[in-house]
Amino acid sequence: MTSLIQGAATAPFGGAGSDVVPTSHSPSPIFSAEAPLPLELKDISLRFGGIHALKSVSFDVRPGEIRAIIGPNGAGKSSLMNVISGLYSASSGEIRIGGRLLHRLRPHRLAGLGVARTFQNLALFPALSVAQNIASGLAFRRKVSLGAQILGLPQARRENARVTARVNEVAALLGLTGLLDRRVSTLPYGVQKQVDLARALAAWPHLLLLDEPMAGLTVTEKAAMARHIQALRDDLGIAVILIEHDIGVVMGLSDRIVVLDYGMKIADGTPDAVRRDPDVIRAYLGTDAEAA
Amino acid sequence: MMDWLNFLFGVEVAVGGLLSGVMYALVAIGFVLIYKTSGVLNFAQGAMVLFAALTFVSLIERGVPFWLAIVFTLAVMTMLGFAIERSVLRPLTNRSPMVLFMATLGLSYVIEGAAQLIWGTQVHRLDLGISNEPIDFGGIYVSQFDLAAAAIAAAMVAALTLFFRFTRTGLSFRAVADDTFAATAVGLRLNLIRSTVWTAAGFVALVAGLLWGARLGVQFSLSVVVLKALPVLVLGGFDSILGAIVAGLMIGASEKLAEVYLGPYVGGGIESWFAYAVALVVLLVRPSGLFGTKLVERY
Amino acid sequence: MTSVADFPVGPAPVSRRVLGIGAVLIVAFAVVPALASPYVFDAILLPFLALSLAGLGLNLLTGYGGQVSLGSAAFMAVGAFAAYNFQLRLGVSLPLALGLAAATSALIGTFFGLPSLRLRGFYLAVSTLAAQFFVQWALNKFGWFSNDSASGVISAPKIAFWGLDLDSSAGRYFFALIVVTLITVLVWRLVSGPEGINLNAVRDDETAAKVIGVPVLRTKLAAFAISSAIIGVAGVLWSFAYLRTIEPEGFNLDRSFQILFIVIIGGLATIRGAFLGAALIVVFPLLLARVSSALFGGVIDAGVLKLIEQIVLGAIIILFLIAEPNGLVAILDRARARLGRALRRD
Ligand SMILES: Nc1ncnc2c1ncn2[C@@H]1O[C@H](COP(=O)(O)OP(=O)(O)OP(=O)(O)O)[C@@H](O)[C@H]1O
Ligand SMILES: [Mg+2]
Numbered sequence: 001m002t003s004l005i006q007g008a009a010t011a012p013f014g015g016a017g018s019d020v021v022p023t024s025h026s027p028s029p030i031f032s033a034e035a036p037l038p039l040e041l042k043d044i045s046l047r048f049g050g051i052h053a054l055k056s057v058s059f060d061v062r063p064g065e066i067r068a069i070i071g072p073n074g075a076g077k078s079s080l081m082n083v084i085s086g087l088y089s090a091s092s093g094e095i096r097i098g099g100r101l102l103h104r105l106r107p108h109r110l111a112g113l114g115v116a117r118t119f120q121n122l123a124l125f126p127a128l129s130v131a132q133n134i135a136s137g138l139a140f141r142r143k144v145s146l147g148a149q150i151l152g153l154p155q156a157r158r159e160n161a162r163v164t165a166r167v168n169e170v171a172a173l174l175g176l177t178g179l180l181d182r183r184v185s186t187l188p189y190g191v192q193k194q195v196d197l198a199r200a201l202a203a204w205p206h207l208l209l210l211d212e213p214m215a216g217l218t219v220t221e222k223a224a225m226a227r228h229i230q231a232l233r234d235d236l237g238i239a240v241i242l243i244e245h246d247i248g249v250v251m252g253l254s255d256r257i258v259v260l261d262y263g264m265k266i267a268d269g270t271p272d273a274v275r276r277d278p279d280v281i282r283a284y285l286g287t288d289a290e291a292a
Numbered sequence: 293m294m295d296w297l298n299f300l301f302g303v304e305v306a307v308g309g310l311l312s313g314v315m316y317a318l319v320a321i322g323f324v325l326i327y328k329t330s331g332v333l334n335f336a337q338g339a340m341v342l343f344a345a346l347t348f349v350s351l352i353e354r355g356v357p358f359w360l361a362i363v364f365t366l367a368v369m370t371m372l373g374f375a376i377e378r379s380v381l382r383p384l385t386n387r388s389p390m391v392l393f394m395a396t397l398g399l400s401y402v403i404e405g406a407a408q409l410i411w412g413t414q415v416h417r418l419d420l421g422i423s424n425e426p427i428d429f430g431g432i433y434v435s436q437f438d439l440a441a442a443a444i445a446a447a448m449v450a451a452l453t454l455f456f457r458f459t460r461t462g463l464s465f466r467a468v469a470d471d472t473f474a475a476t477a478v479g480l481r482l483n484l485i486r487s488t489v490w491t492a493a494g495f496v497a498l499v500a501g502l503l504w505g506a507r508l509g510v511q512f513s514l515s516v517v518v519l520k521a522l523p524v525l526v527l528g529g530f531d532s533i534l535g536a537i538v539a540g541l542m543i544g545a546s547e548k549l550a551e552v553y554l555g556p557y558v559g560g561g562i563e564s565w566f567a568y569a570v571a572l573v574v575l576l577v578r579p580s581g582l583f584g585t586k587l588v589e590r591y
Numbered sequence: 592m593t594s595v596a597d598f599p600v601g602p603a604p605v606s607r608r609v610l611g612i613g614a615v616l617i618v619a620f621a622v623v624p625a626l627a628s629p630y631v632f633d634a635i636l637l638p639f640l641a642l643s644l645a646g647l648g649l650n651l652l653t654g655y656g657g658q659v660s661l662g663s664a665a666f667m668a669v670g671a672f673a674a675y676n677f678q679l680r681l682g683v684s685l686p687l688a689l690g691l692a693a694a695t696s697a698l699i700g701t702f703f704g705l706p707s708l709r710l711r712g713f714y715l716a717v718s719t720l721a722a723q724f725f726v727q728w729a730l731n732k733f734g735w736f737s738n739d740s741a742s743g744v745i746s747a748p749k750i751a752f753w754g755l756d757l758d759s760s761a762g763r764y765f766f767a768l769i770v771v772t773l774i775t776v777l778v779w780r781l782v783s784g785p786e787g788i789n790l791n792a793v794r795d796d797e798t799a800a801k802v803i804g805v806p807v808l809r810t811k812l813a814a815f816a817i818s819s820a821i822i823g824v825a826g827v828l829w830s831f832a833y834l835r836t837i838e839p840e841g842f843n844l845d846r847s848f849q850i851l852f853i854v855i856i857g858g859l860a861t862i863r864g865a866f867l868g869a870a871l872i873v874v875f876p877l878l879l880a881r882v883s884s885a886l887f888g889g890v891i892d893a894g895v896l897k898l899i900e901q902i903v904l905g906a907i908i909i910l911f912l913i914a915e916p917n918g919l920v921a922i923l924d925r926a927r928a929r930l931g932r933a934l935r936r937d
Contacts, residue, residue, distance in 0.1 A: 107801045127795060
């Protein structure tokens with residue numbers, strides 16, 4: 001009955017203890033100490049013709065942590081996220097998701113691996129309602145055949161009911177309940193960003209990739225978004241990779257930070273360590289000085 | 293001996309195919325020009341070919357001297373280009389490429405209808421004064437007309453190349469084709485350039501119309517050459533003139549060879565779809581054609 | 592490729608919609624048959640129904656799914672010839688032949704939809720022409736398809752099955768109407784369910800759809816299959832119920848464009864759009880002929896009229912794309928809203 005909801009927890013990592021159904025009411029962590037890491041990158045390099053967008057980048061993400069990636073414009077942050085989602089293929093390096101080495105990472109397999117993402121430029125489906133957008137994040141879990149759906153057979157109705165329940169749950173979590181029937185294109189940008197997050201959350205991923213979720217938001221909207229992201233970690237134990245330019249937000253929110261510059265990882269550590277890192281200071285002050 | 297004759301025959305077929313491929317490329321180039329500046333797959337290119345040829349023939353039939361008819365037709369095509377740019381494309385700025393394409397589909401109906409309404413629906417014979425006698429190249433017979441057509445096409449491509457390499461307008465065309473946004477930002481006059489390109493496309497349509505018209509007679513079915521040019525276009529890549537030429541030759545030759553050597557086994561007449569099959573097979577390997585710019589997708 | 596046009600305004604409230612649909616059904620099943628003459632059945636209603644269905648099929652693929660096809664007529668032909676041959680060679684009843692024809696069209700449609708997995712935009716649009724030309728060629732070339740008839744034109748079997756004889760004008764109308772109604776209901780179920788979301792997602796942002804787990808490839812192929820099946824059935828109605836002859840020539844490229852025009856004029860990604868567009872396409876030439884004979888009293892000959900028709904049709908397409916990309920549906924909705932406001936004020 002709950003396959004749609006708990007699928008993420010059972011399918012990808014398959015390890016012991018991972019079939020707990022995480023709900024907003026049960027803040028128990030999904031991962032025990034020996035659970036596999038949600039993500040490990042080893043020596044990832046990426047080229048576009050002459051551009052060396054990523055140079056041998058390695059880092060990992062622990063269960064239930066917020067891992068920020070920061071760096072100046074064009075540093076390769078989005079590219080890295082695209083490599084993790086299989087949209088770009090790395091020219092070398094290893095990716096492990098949930099402990100599993102993936103030789104050929106295909107974007108359409110991503111959701112099944114328990115990974116979901118948002119996009120730097122909104123990639124919602126503007127003609128669909130908020131509810132439908134969120135439901136699209138559950139499409140890969142659907143099992144009932146098209147024919148059964150068209151004929152409205154009982155199993156189709158049950159599946160739809162489960163999806164609706166899940167959509168309502170996610171919407172409630174992000175405060176979108178009143179907007180479920182609105183067409184996405186009619187909503188303000190800040191709300192659309194939340195819908196994007198809701199869609200990514202629909203299938204209850206283990207690892208959430210957020211590419212600048214706060215870009216273009218007002219101060220209040222930013223604060224709300226930050227609260228949501230924090231809640232995802234604290235209450236649901238979801239591991240988050242967060243790309244963000246607002247250093248204040250990043251420092252307050254993240255557990256560990258990766259700093260990229262010209263495609264290279266120049267620092268990696270806790271907010272405090274990164275703040276003091278001389279390379280980071282140089283990279284940031286350097287760009288600031290040039291920009292000024 | 294038999295083998296040798298067969299071989300010669302094969303070569304003759306291939307050469308004939310290559311030459312008709314030039315004719316396909318001729319139409320395809322008109323598409324490329326417009327695609328590069330306006331991002332439109334201009335389905336009305338075939339109708340423009342018909343319009344140009346009909347106008348020209350009708351002028352000749354009314355006793356207008358050859359060169360004057362050319363100049364006049366060119367002027368008409370330029371006006372047509374301006375009109376299209378103003379009344380159809382400009383109101384559709386910033387709309388999806390598919391919408392633009394469908395608009396040119398509607399446009400082709402309008403132009404085709406108008407051309408025949410103005411000049412009548414009867415078939416006109418067009419004699420460019422080029423003999424159709426085959427020439428013997430050591431046992432390989434090649435149509436003189438096809439050779440001349442290829443030469444004219446080559447001259448036209450050369451002229452276009454010179455224009456785009458060495459004139460101010462031509463150079464700004466290339467800037468627009470490379471990056472519309474930047475070109476606008478530095479103040480290139482986009483509308484003027486686009487209108488110029490439509491004129492150039494009108495010129496290409498005229499040349500194609502004359503050559504195809506001399507071959508098939510000037511009539512309604514002339515606009516159907518667009519269907520021959522489309523597979524050439526996708527095979528070469530929408531934004532490459534070189535691609536249009538190479539693909540034209542490839543499709544011309546393979547089509548004729550297939551008709552001769554494969555046709556008998558399947559009942560013949562495969563020319564109607566063979567080009568599409570060739571283009572499809574290549575596209576499955578290279579989704580942007582042989583020379584087309586790869587779609588860069590950023591997320 | 593991104594969406595072809597903006598989505599039309601949201602659906603009307605359910606209760607009003609049910610009323611509207613009920614009214615349309617009553618008119619179609621009771622009022623129209625009571626009033627229509629054989630001429631109206633044969634020259635207007637039957638082509639209208641067949642073309643509406645074809646438009647509905649294409650709208651599923653192009654309007655909802657964002658995959659532009661220029662080869663619809665080929666699938667009409669596949670449907671018509673498949674139904675003919677199933678009846679001729681297996682002696683199956685017409686309803687069964689209809690089902691088999693739909694299946695055949697779906698199969699061939701899926702095959703010609705395969706390039707969509709790799710190609711996008713214009714490259715895909717052009718590649719759908721392959722279906723158009725290949726199917727037409729095959730049907731012309733191999734006499735087997737038309738039972739080796741000398742002229743290539745075969746008369747369609749009578750519309751009679753299960754002891755029913757529906758070969759009169761009204762009978763053929765009812766047959767077509769029932770088929771169209773059933774399929775429309777199924778399509779409506781499809782687009783308002785999860786598959787509708789998938790289609791939309793693939794159309795508006797294929798990459799995002801793929802990454803969040805929408806089965807993009809499956810959705811595209813299903814769209815091609817179902818769309819082709821529907822268009823195939825439309826082909827059966829066209830040749831069995833309307834023309835009563837079957838020949839490849841009627842299913843040429845112009846027919847494909849006509850179906851595309853129906854969808855553009857009516858409204859992309861709406862069910863009503865196909866019907867409104869088809870109505871305009873069918874009625875417009877008749878109207879034009881009437882007007883011209885009323886104004887000029889037969890001075891304008893048929894050939895010229897055809898050209899004028901062509902020009903006006905092209906202009907209408909351009910006009911709609913520029914001024915009302917959401918088609919007649921949007922115009923109708925606006926008019927209704929205005930009417931509603933006016934009524935409320937009084
Ligand atoms: N699809 C692509 N093709 C070619 N080059 C690309 C592509 N995607 C990214 N790049 C290049 O790779 C480099 C890194 O870009 P990326 O988008 O990853 O930066 P970023 O850190 O996300 O920057 P921003 O903060 O502006 O979002 C840039 O030089 C960019 O131009
Ligand atoms: Mg970025």
